[in-house]
Amino acid sequence: MTYEMHFTRRTRVLILAAGLFVLLLYLYLFVPFGAVVTTLQKAELFYILLAIGSLLLSITFYSLTWQCLLHLVSVKVSFLKALQFTWIANFVDVIVPGEAVPGDLSRIYLVSKVSSENAGKVVASVVGHRFLSGLVVFGGFLAGAVYFILKSRPEMFVQAVILIMLTVTLVSLSLMFYLSTRRHATEKLVNWLINLLVRFSHGRWHFDHLRKSAEKMLSAFHDGIATFGQRPKRLILPLIFAIVAWLFDLLIIVLIFFSLGSLGVTIPLSLIVVVYSIGIGLQTAPLGIPAEIGIYEIVMTSVYTLFGVPIAESMLATLFTRAITLLTKLLIGGVAVQWFGLKGFKVSLPPPPD
Numbered sequence: 095m096t097y098e099m100h101f102t103r104r105t106r107v108l109i110l111a112a113g114l115f116v117l118l119l120y121l122y123l124f125v126p127f128g129a130v131v132t133t134l135q136k137a138e139l140f141y142i143l144l145a146i147g148s149l150l151l152s153i154t155f156y157s158l159t160w161q162c163l164l165h166l167v168s169v170k171v172s173f174l175k176a177l178q179f180t181w182i183a184n185f186v187d188v189i190v191p192g193e194a195v196p197g198d199l200s201r202i203y204l205v206s207k208v209s210s211e212n213a214g215k216v217v218a219s220v221v222g223h224r225f226l227s228g229l230v231v232f233g234g235f236l237a238g239a240v241y242f243i244l245k246s247r248p249e250m251f252v253q254a255v256i257l258i259m260l261t262v263t264l265v266s267l268s269l270m271f272y273l274s275t276r277r278h279a280t281e282k283l284v285n286w287l288i289n290l291l292v293r294f295s296h297g298r299w300h301f302d303h304l305r306k307s308a309e310k311m312l313s314a315f316h317d318g319i320a321t322f323g324q325r326p327k328r329l330i331l332p333l334i335f336a337i338v339a340w341l342f343d344l345l346i347i348v349l350i351f352f353s354l355g356s357l358g359v360t361i362p363l364s365l366i367v368v369v370y371s372i373g374i375g376l377q378t379a380p381l382g383i384p385a386e387i388g389i390y391e392i393v394m395t396s397v398y399t400l401f402g403v404p405i406a407e408s409m410l411a412t413l414f415t416r417a418i419t420l421l422t423k424l425l426i427g428g429v430a431v432q433w434f435g436l437k438g439f440k441v442s443l444p445p446p447p448d
Contacts, residue, residue, distance in 0.1 A: 137410070141353035145346045145418055152342035153180060155335045159226065160201075162332035163219040166325060167318035169211045178430045179204045185427025188420055194377070198224070204434070214314025218274075221315075222322055225270050226332060230340045231374050232263050238367030245364065252401060259372050266375075275323075277316045284308050344370055350414045354407055361403055369397050391416060 154177065161176040171179075182204065183197035190196040198220050206213045239256045242248070273280050288308065322329060347366050373394050391412050398408035 137414075138353045138355075141349045142414065142418070145349040145353075145414075146422060148342045148345040148349060149419060149422055152339050152346070153177075153184070155339035155342065156180060156227070159332045159335040159339060160219060160223045162328075162335065163222045163226070163322075164205065164216070166222075166328055166332075167215045167218050167321055169205060169209050169215050169219060171205055171209060175205075175208065178434065181423070181427045181430040182434065183427075184423040185431055188423050188427070212311065212314040214311035214316075215318045217311065218315045218318025218321075221270065221274055222319065225267065225274070226329070226336050227340070228263070228267050228270070230333070230336045231371055232260075232267060234340060234344070234367055235260060235263060235371035238364045238371065242362065242364035242368055246362065248401065255397075255400070256368060259375060263371070263375055274316075274319045277312070280312060280316070281309075284312060346418065347411065347415055350411050350418075351407075353414070354410060361407075365401055365403070369394065369401065372397055 157177040157180040158173065160180065161171060161173050164171050164176065179201050183201045186200045187194060187197035201220055202213060202216045205211070205216045205219075209216075239260060243253055243256065273283065344367065347370055348363065351361055351366065373390070376390055376393055391409075394412045395405065395408045398411065399405050403411075
């Protein structure tokens with residue numbers, strides 16, 4: 095007998111409905127319908143189709159980055175498998191509360207299942223992938239922010255928002271780097287989490303097997319992370335792939351604004367880089383809402399408006415971007431899930447002792 099922890103379909107639907115309700119209320123109270131209709135009439139379908147193509151290329155290069163890192167830790171997975179598992183991870187991130195975390199866990203599970211390698215190596219590849227991609231986003235954010243502030247001279251409040259987000263991104267990357275390279279710190283964190291589970295189970299589960307498995311996984315994880323440091327030249331190719339993936343991902347928003355006829359007229363490219371980077375930080379924060387529906391749209395529209403973009407264009411750009419990314423990830427990710435024949439992602443716990 096096993097005990098399974100997972101979000102029920104009813105729970106996910108209720109949370110999603112709540113997010114949609116908040117979004118609709120925001121649209122009704124704050125977004126002028128007439129201005130939205132006028133802006134929408136100018137939208138060009140050609141650029142929207144190009145944005146969809148840009149998304150497909152972004153995920154392709156994102157998968158190539160991960161595959162390179164998998165090979166560096168001696169986990170042999172084909173590019174097609176890496177691409178398929180990336181699409182499945184995107185699908186999971188859309189439907190399961192906790193953006194990014196469920197998707198990363200699914201990638202770790204899937205590769206461990208098909209490769210029979212120690213999960214610690216796979217975790218090292220996923221963490222390395224996250225760090226490398228985050229480093230590229232931070233570099234673009236920093237360059238875009240400096241150019242935007244020097245060129246546009248925004249208000250001090252806007253500059254403060256940018257500085258805070260840059261600091262949060264840098265702290266997150268630093269913490270990830272520290273935990274990945276300090277074995278003792280990681281072991282303390284894992285032991286603390288296991289002890290927390292023991293406490294919450296009121297002693298019914300002792301997790302001795304989990305503790306031993308965690309020790310083996312951590313050893314393989316740190317060996318994998320050490321491999322990246324020992325072969326820095328072999329990180330050049332995945333870094334290039336990560337930069338290309340970032341460029342195509344950024345290009346989605348650029349093409350959306352092109353479709354609205356706004357880019358270069360009222361919206362500088364440097365501003366798009368800044369707001370895009372803030373959006374990435376929001377998307378990777380586990381807020382407990384599937385795909386952050388409602389929260390993401392409101393925050394991104396508000397940020398665009400704060401930086402001087404008309405509210406109608408801000409809302410339409412956000413909604414178009416979200417529609418393209420979410421629907422594509424649901425469609426292709428759903429096909430990838432069916433192709434793999436996966437029934438669900440569930441975490442099993444050992445039964446309590448008699």
